Amino acid sequence: MTNWIDRNIKWVFTMPAVIFVALMMVMPVGYTFWLSFHDWNMSNVTPPLWVAFENYKVLFHDELFLKSLKLMFYFTIASVAIETVLGVGLAILMNQNIVGKGIVKTLFLLPMVATPVAVGLIWVLIYEPNIGIANVFLQKLGLPGQEWLTSQNLVMPSLIFIDVWEWTPMIALIVLAGLVSLPKDPYEAAMIDGANTWQSFSKITLPLLKPTLYSAILLRMIDALKTFDIIYATTQGGPGTSSQTINIYGYVLGFQYFKIGQASALLMVFFVIVLSISIFTILLRKRAGVNL
């Protein structure tokens, strides 16, 4: 018996985890795929009805779906771009000799580990048009107050701002770790050749940082595409459908309207988008010579 276990330890040790993932993830995704070809409202009386590709056809003619796709990409691209620029800037500042660097680094962790729902609610209070500090601040500057999360035009920028607040430190700390591990020699050579600060940043630092940046952006992007907690806790997709990203729309379709087939078709499309973007960027990263 012991011999058998030792000989097959590769499988004995990994199988429980693999079976768990299969039962809890692979099988449910397969079930969602199956449901996406059916019409069902979760009732016990009427079973799911086979409708072939009908749900997908409806989906791609559904303006709300196309809008939710756009909002998801808008949110992701804007957030990650701003976070990357600010994060690199912050990391370069922190790479100097800073008094109390350890505690500074630790405190920068707080936005990303704090419970997202609580974070969302703090920002609901900050953005509150009548009593929030955001408008108090604007009024001190003599500017008119804004509706922020309850404004159709400002809701997405306001949400992106929350995401930037929450995740810029993560990019900064990853980039900082990358900066610390850079070799010193190229900089000395560049200094001898008379390169200025900007030149050594753009010609040496950025190229050397590329693998680190790829990792940071990849991780951040995967999570940004799936953002749910912050949006649901603050606006639930509103006002109207102004901040209804695909994740929120899927939840609304499934658990508020019980359009199970429709929701499943949407979730399959979402699943394919997230997975293919992730695989695409992982491959890009591999081509850039970074291993996982």
Added chain:
Amino acid sequence: MSGKKPKKLSAALTHVGVYFALFLFLLPFLWMVLASFKTQVQILNTSKIFEITANFNNYISIFKEYSFLQFIWNSFVVGIGATIFGLILGLPAAYAIAKYKQQGLGLLILVARIVPGISFLIPWFIIFSKLHLIDTYTSLILSHMLVTMPFIIWVMIPFFEGLPHELEESARVDGCSIPSAFVRVMLPISGPGIVTSSILAFIFSWNNFMFSLILAGDNTKTLPIAVFNFISYSDINWGGLMAASVTITAPVLLLALFAQRYIIAGLTGGSVKG
């Protein structure tokens, strides 16, 4: 060097920049704590935003009127359960993947991290309803394990790769089977890795909102759901809401401070050493 003065100046500017940025990033937390000690009247009066009479009424009310102790307990049970079972399944898997270079399985775990949680929410709801497991710790722990276990594996693979394997070999020579060598020799020297990954796994479970939103009920409502329900009342009790937010974030922030040395490496899955 002639550039001594500009250097001093730039160092000063760097400090100002870093500490100002830090202040901005901490401001929302300060605001939360401040508001949690204010009365509703003080919160509604924006002309004197720093006037507080430091009272604990908001905290007392969330525990007395909204039974927050029960929600804390629920979150705690689910978090601990999901972390322990995540370790039981995850540690041996991570060890075998690291030792036998099973990269295919490593990839499966990565995929488990990438797949949007919402794509298995509907089947979970249907299946757990059929099994009468909605509103039980069982379904919550099982669902949260899909967060904790892949994460633990992800963090522990590079950790196990870095351990010296001679120790295990010598235990094997002494007649230990591989499982007992793993438990008696490898796990005890993996303490730091296990502690870090457990703390982070617990934080992820504690923070989880989406899974609990579907699977929790009146008996098992976790803190994020309880805090979220606070806002659905028409007349928002801001002080209570902020006291609730402090209650839910404080333990996480303390844990994070405790584990900060490893947290960056953990959050980035070991791709960067913090």
